[in-house]
Amino acid sequence: MKHAFLDEYSGLQSPMHRLDPRAKLVGLVALVVICVSTPPDLYAAFAAYLGLELILVLISRLPWKHVLGRMLIVLPFILVVAVFLPFFNKGGGSYNLGPFTVSAHGLLVLWNVAIKSTVSVLAVILLSSTTPFPELLKGLEKLRVPRLLTTIMSFMYRYIFVLSDELQRMRRARDSRGWSGKWLWQAKVIGHMIAALFLRSYERGERVYAAMLARGYDGGLRTIYLYDFGAVELGFVALVTLFPLAARLLAVG
Amino acid sequence: MHHRPAVEIKGLYYAYPDGTAALRGVDLTIEEGESVGIVGPNGAGKSTLLLHLNGILTGHGEVRIFGLPVEKRNLREIRRRVGLVFQDPDDQLFSPTVFDDVAFGPINMGLGKAEVAAAVSRALEEVGIAGMEKRSAYHLSYGQKKRAAIATVLSMNPDLLVLDEPSSNLDPRARNEFSALLQGMRITKILVTHDLPFVFENCDRVVIMSRGKIAADGDSFSILSDEALLSTHGLELPYGFYPVSRHTVPRPSEREVEE
Numbered sequence A: 001m002k003h004a005f006l007d008e009y010s011g012l013q014s015p016m017h018r019l020d021p022r023a024k025l026v027g028l029v030a031l032v033v034i035c036v037s038t039p040p041d042l043y044a045a046f047a048a049y050l051g052l053e054l055i056l057v058l059i060s061r062l063p064w065k066h067v068l069g070r071m072l073i074v075l076p077f078i079l080v081v082a083v084f085l086p087f088f089n090k091g092g093g094s095y096n097l098g099p100f101t102v103s104a105h106g107l108l109v110l111w112n113v114a115i116k117s118t119v120s121v122l123a124v125i126l127l128s129s130t131t132p133f134p135e136l137l138k139g140l141e142k143l144r145v146p147r148l149l150t151t152i153m154s155f156m157y158r159y160i161f162v163l164s165d166e167l168q169r170m171r172r173a174r175d176s177r178g179w180s181g182k183w184l185w186q187a188k189v190i191g192h193m194i195a196a197l198f199l200r201s202y203e204r205g206e207r208v209y210a211a212m213l214a215r216g217y218d219g220g221l222r223t224i225y226l227y228d229f230g231a232v233e234l235g236f237v238a239l240v241t242l243f244p245l246a247a248r249l250l251a252v253g
Numbered sequence B: 001m002h003h004r005p006a007v008e009i010k011g012l013y014y015a016y017p018d019g020t021a022a023l024r025g026v027d028l029t030i031e032e033g034e035s036v037g038i039v040g041p042n043g044a045g046k047s048t049l050l051l052h053l054n055g056i057l058t059g060h061g062e063v064r065i066f067g068l069p070v071e072k073r074n075l076r077e078i079r080r081r082v083g084l085v086f087q088d089p090d091d092q093l094f095s096p097t098v099f100d101d102v103a104f105g106p107i108n109m110g111l112g113k114a115e116v117a118a119a120v121s122r123a124l125e126e127v128g129i130a131g132m133e134k135r136s137a138y139h140l141s142y143g144q145k146k147r148a149a150i151a152t153v154l155s156m157n158p159d160l161l162v163l164d165e166p167s168s169n170l171d172p173r174a175r176n177e178f179s180a181l182l183q184g185m186r187i188t189k190i191l192v193t194h195d196l197p198f199v200f201e202n203c204d205r206v207v208i209m210s211r212g213k214i215a216a217d218g219d220s221f222s223i224l225s226d227e228a229l230l231s232t233h234g235l236e237l238p239y240g241f242y243p244v245s246r247h248t249v250p251r252p253s254e255r256e257v258e259e
Helices: A021-036 A043-059 A064-082 A104-130 A133-142 A147-176 A184-214 A231-252 B046-053 B072-081 B098-108 B113-126 B142-154 B172-184 B196-202 B220-224 B227-232
Strands: A094-097 A100-103 B007-015 B021-030 B035-039 B060-065 B082-085 B160-164 B188-192 B205-210 B213-219
Touching: A021 A043, A021 A104, A021 A133, A021 A231, A043 A104, A043 A231, A064 A104, A094 A104, A100 A104, A104 A133, A133 A147, A147 A184, A184 B082, B007 B046, B021 B046, B021 B213, B035 B046, B035 B196, B046 B060, B046 B082, B046 B160, B046 B188, B072 B082, B082 B142, B098 B113, B098 B142, B113 B142, B142 B160, B142 B172, B172 B196, B188 B196, B196 B220, B205 B220, B213 B220, B220 B227
Parallel strands: B035 B188, B035 B205, B082 B160, B160 B188
Antiparallel strands: A094 A100, B007 B021, B007 B060, B205 B213
16 A cells, blocks of 8 residues: 555645645635535535535646545445435435335435535545645644644554554565465464564554654654745635635525 | 763663663773774673663663763753664654654754754755655655664764664665765764674774673774684674775775766
């Protein structure tokens, strides 16, 4: 697996990429909250949310293939649940589709889940594909997310592939010695591997900690933040919160 | 002011929590500007000794770094002055980006934004990987990782560079370049390694550790050409290798660099 999986395309150059991660975090979370709290029958409001996001995708010059691909990864999980609702949910009148009966209320629930997950997933894609993960963490830290959490995520980002490489080496070593995985007694081997991986990670943790101490670590993980929250950032946050809010109010009107 | 050596260790004893004695009375003095190789079989206590140089481990006995006793109130200053580089760069490089890793020490020292940025680019420049600030350590080659690991301590402007197994896992070219890099750095150096030719190339003085003690201490040529001494302590030169007096063979840094 490639390391860039988490934040592929975050190294592109665009106005979206140059924004302070804090602005993107705050703005896009606000957009998601506004969207999720919108009643499902305000169709015009959802059109506005989606339109806004598509414009942001255009501005950030992300390849459409990448954006659609990412959406396809996530959406099925949500849709699988929702797609059965129109058949089982009762109320609000019904339509006959050949042999099936579809309830209007169920359809509305399906639409509700589908559009809200689409908007939310797009927001996440926009954020993760325009912000390198380390910058995102620093943004979170600046927004007062507990340092313990961001530190854990930062170590995860750094070591998850080191660990998976280690696991892969162990697997190769195991398979090279004739492990087939067909027999029950071989199951024990998996337990041993998990234990070995745990021990290795634990020991690595100790060595990393020693390396941190050696460079003056005293309990606080400090980093340097290279962004300024300026006029552009303010404008962005205003745009992605005020525009959907206005659209929503107008749609009610 | 009286004379203060870079490292002064007197009667150092250390046992691990499980009772294994790792150091049994180490005495060692290293002068400023020296380049010393510490060699010895596995389990001789070499790495344990290193961890005493900046107070990550503390045993019984006396350890002074540039005259400062290694104790709690001096740790901050000592850890700035002693740049300890661990064997596995994946332990040394724990931040999401190279910049953050190299900046880690300077930030802990309390430098400001601009000074930290300057220290980082200077350190990366010095080890020859300028411009890799934004890369993730995972994506560096092994040789680059080793360089980045050294940059993480150079950025703190240390007075003593301590390297654990600096040449391990490097291919011959990377090893050669690394050796030249080390020789270009005019600072007190301690190298712990099994790679005797590497020691011969880089150090004027060699210390053999064996069973938690200093077994021999002398200039590189006389120690490394003493086959009997080496084999007593489980060491041997690579087949076909015999050290010749330093002055007849140029070191990599003195050889002509081909482009």
